[in-house]
Amino acid sequence: MENLKLNKEGHVSYIKSLDSKRQDYEYWLSEHLRLNGVYWGLTALCLLDAKDTFNKQEIIEFVRSCWDSKTGGFSAFPGHDAHIHTTLSGIQVLATYNALDEVLAGEMLKQCISFIKDNQLSDGSFQGDRFGEVDARFVYSALSALSILGALTPEVVDPAVAFIKLCYNFDGGFGLCPGAESHAAMSFTCIGALAIVGKLGELSADQIENIGWWLCERQVPEGGLNGRPSKQPDVCYSWWVLSSLAIIRKLDWISFEKLREFILKSQDPKSGGISDRPDNEVDVFHTIFGLAGLSLMGYDGLVEIDPVYCMPTSVTKTFKKYPY
Amino acid sequence: MHGVKRREWTQELVRQKRLRDVEKIVAYKTLTNDVLSAKKDGVFTHQKLDTTRKLLELNPEFNAVWNYRRDLISALKSELSLEFWNNELAFTMQQLKLFPKVYWIWNHRLWCLNHFPQSPIGKWQQELAIVSKLLTMDARNFHGWHYRRVVVGRLEQMLHTSLNQQELDFTTEKINANISNFSAWHQRANLLPKMFEKGQVSNEKSFVEHEFRYIINAMFTDAEDQSVWFYIKWFVKSDIVTKSLSPGEYASLLQDLKDNITLINEDELEFSGKENMWCLKILCVLEELQMKDVGRVETQQRKILDKLTKIDPLRQNRYLHLAQDSKENVD
Numbered sequence: 001m002e003n004l005k006l007n008k009e010g011h012v013s014y015i016k017s018l019d020s021k022r023q024d025y026e027y028w029l030s031e032h033l034r035l036n037g038v039y040w041g042l043t044a045l046c047l048l049d050a051k052d053t054f055n056k057q058e059i060i061e062f063v064r065s066c067w068d069s070k071t072g073g074f075s076a077f078p079g080h081d082a083h084i085h086t087t088l089s090g091i092q093v094l095a096t097y098n099a100l101d102e103v104l105a106g107e108m109l110k111q112c113i114s115f116i117k118d119n120q121l122s123d124g125s126f127q128g129d130r131f132g133e134v135d136a137r138f139v140y141s142a143l144s145a146l147s148i149l150g151a152l153t154p155e156v157v158d159p160a161v162a163f164i165k166l167c168y169n170f171d172g173g174f175g176l177c178p179g180a181e182s183h184a185a186m187s188f189t190c191i192g193a194l195a196i197v198g199k200l201g202e203l204s205a206d207q208i209e210n211i212g213w214w215l216c217e218r219q220v221p222e223g224g225l226n227g228r229p230s231k232q233p234d235v236c237y238s239w240w241v242l243s244s245l246a247i248i249r250k251l252d253w254i255s256f257e258k259l260r261e262f263i264l265k266s267q268d269p270k271s272g273g274i275s276d277r278p279d280n281e282v283d284v285f286h287t288i289f290g291l292a293g294l295s296l297m298g299y300d301g302l303v304e305i306d307p308v309y310c311m312p313t314s315v316t317k318t319f320k321k322y323p324y
Numbered sequence: 325m326h327g328v329k330r331r332e333w334t335q336e337l338v339r340q341k342r343l344r345d346v347e348k349i350v351a352y353k354t355l356t357n358d359v360l361s362a363k364k365d366g367v368f369t370h371q372k373l374d375t376t377r378k379l380l381e382l383n384p385e386f387n388a389v390w391n392y393r394r395d396l397i398s399a400l401k402s403e404l405s406l407e408f409w410n411n412e413l414a415f416t417m418q419q420l421k422l423f424p425k426v427y428w429i430w431n432h433r434l435w436c437l438n439h440f441p442q443s444p445i446g447k448w449q450q451e452l453a454i455v456s457k458l459l460t461m462d463a464r465n466f467h468g469w470h471y472r473r474v475v476v477g478r479l480e481q482m483l484h485t486s487l488n489q490q491e492l493d494f495t496t497e498k499i500n501a502n503i504s505n506f507s508a509w510h511q512r513a514n515l516l517p518k519m520f521e522k523g524q525v526s527n528e529k530s531f532v533e534h535e536f537r538y539i540i541n542a543m544f545t546d547a548e549d550q551s552v553w554f555y556i557k558w559f560v561k562s563d564i565v566t567k568s569l570s571p572g573e574y575a576s577l578l579q580d581l582k583d584n585i586t587l588i589n590e591d592e593l594e595f596s597g598k599e600n601m602w603c604l605k606i607l608c609v610l611e612e613l614q615m616k617d618v619g620r621v622e623t624q625q626r627k628i629l630d631k632l633t634k635i636d637p638l639r640q641n642r643y644l645h646l647a648q649d650s651k652e653n654v655d
């Protein structure tokens with residue numbers, strides 16, 4: 001194996017550079033992902049032990065400016081619409097800065113909790129916003145957000161768990177809703193959601209074995225992981241698959257050595273950042289999930305990440321554990 | 325970004341790009357400001373239907389603009405012609421062809437169909453034909469498969485009839501076109517139990533035998549791909565098999581399957597000098613089933629797991645774990 005090293009300084013300066021690309025058309029085209037991007041960037045910096053690279057006050061002000069007072073959630077950018085997913089990102093960023101009490105308190109906190117809870121449907125699933133798209137991703141986002149806010153209740157949790165169990169498939173994977181094909185990102189959202197609410201025990205021993213089998217078959221000979229059978233490997237699955245394996249305590253069912261090599265080969269050796277696979281254009285999404293995967297594998301010099309919340313464990317250990 | 329090759333950005337290339345971007349950025353920002361301020365002010369005019377469309381053509385992932393567009397359509401509904409609705413569907417199709425993986429476009433299309441004046445059955449039938457065509461062009465698109473299940477669900481509601489048989493035939497067609505289309509195998513494994521449960525299979529035993537021959541065939545067609553193996557792993561344990569066959573018939577089905585897999589594996593060993601890892605993985609499952617369900621005592625499981633640790637080193641810890649388990653069972 002060639003001598004591959006983690007380009008730590010490169011990644012820090014790449015993430016730092018993201019907000020200085022206003023001369024690029026793509027910068028403007030990605031406003032609808034800005035708050036998610038801030039969460040990805042900040043978490044990546046935390047893993048690189050370079051949290052101070054971002055200006056804390058500026059970021060907190062940005063999160064505050066994304067508040068959608070009409071609906072009571074966070075949108076991706078000021079003037080956009082609140083969505084369950086971006087609301088989670090906002091809460092994650094605030095929690096990482098220990099600024100939840102400062103920004104999301106009183107009426108605002110109440111409104112935010114209602115926004116999330118009101119998007120739960122009668123079958124226990126969650127829609128992303130009032131337009132009705134249902135997806136296991138939103139169940140995860142909702143439960144994770146409520147958990148960070150310490151606002152889970154059995155009325156929310158029990159039907160959500162029932163819904164997640166219906167997303168389980170015969171092959172050991174999970175789909176975005178009952179009947180949908182297994183997809184590794186959904187393994188993370190479903191297993192992660194169960195872990196958040198302390199309900200992993202709802203899965204049988206047989207199911208756990210099957211889940212582990214399906215997940216470890218995501219590793220392809222190149223070392224990377226794919227999201228579904230017969231698909232190309234992609235660095236982001238280093239997170240979706242590995243975090244799921246970590247939660248069910250079968251992390252070592254894939255080859256660390258080969259996956260590490262694949263992630264490290266997907267770095268931009270010059271300007272930093274990680275791409276979906278070697279020699280492709282980097283982005284902050286693949287940068288965080290590549291780093292998070294490496295962290296789960298105990299990569300030397302990276303800060304420890306929590307496989308359930310995808311945030312540094314130093315932050316998540318302060319969260320109240322449900323049932324309270 | 326997925327699948328975009330990295331380019332070497334020289335200073336000159338960056339300069340040229342930024343020069344080109346200047347106008348694009350101005351146009352995009354102007355349009356965005358116009359739309360977002362109208363959205364904020366609650367402006368619901370036909371003119372905004374045009375500007376939101378223009379913006380969504382530039383950026384189909386701008387969810388707040390799709391939201392605003394839906395609010396516009398709802399507000400103007402009484403003034404909108406049938407032609408508008410058909411154009412809206414054509415617009416989403418044009419966008420889906422360019423961006424087949426953007427959730428928001430699929431959502432908007434579904435919303436349009438749900439809100440189409442009278443939401444006629446014909447429209448949904450047409451939609452099923454369209455999604456069939458999309459899945460011919462992009463056979464594993466999971467948005468497409470998900471969307472298809474939603475459309476079929478709506479049609480079944482409207483027609484008060486089950487489309488399971490038709491959908492099963494669709495999966496057969498997809499699998500025959502490409503044996504490693506796991507999306508189709510997945511759909512098949514979901515449909516069959518429903519069909520058995522609803523009594524839609526006239527002769528269950530012969531159906532199971534027929535399906536068995538079908539998968540043996542698939543196995544011989546491509547023994548390298550994991551799709552068919554995941555299906556087999558489900559099939560041999562599923563209720564549709566165990567409940568349709570007598571214990572004796574079930575035992576001989578398992579043995580028949582094992583013999584065929586062994587044959588494929590031996591062929592491969594002879595041809596390439598290596599055993600087929602998926603043959604071994606499934607043989608391991610069959611050994612266990614024979615032990616549990618048929619009461620066979622002798623098992624090759626340990627031997628198979630030993631081989632797998634060597635020929636599939638990526639997953640060796642799983643095999644070590646299984647070997648440990650089987651040892652505990654024997655002890």
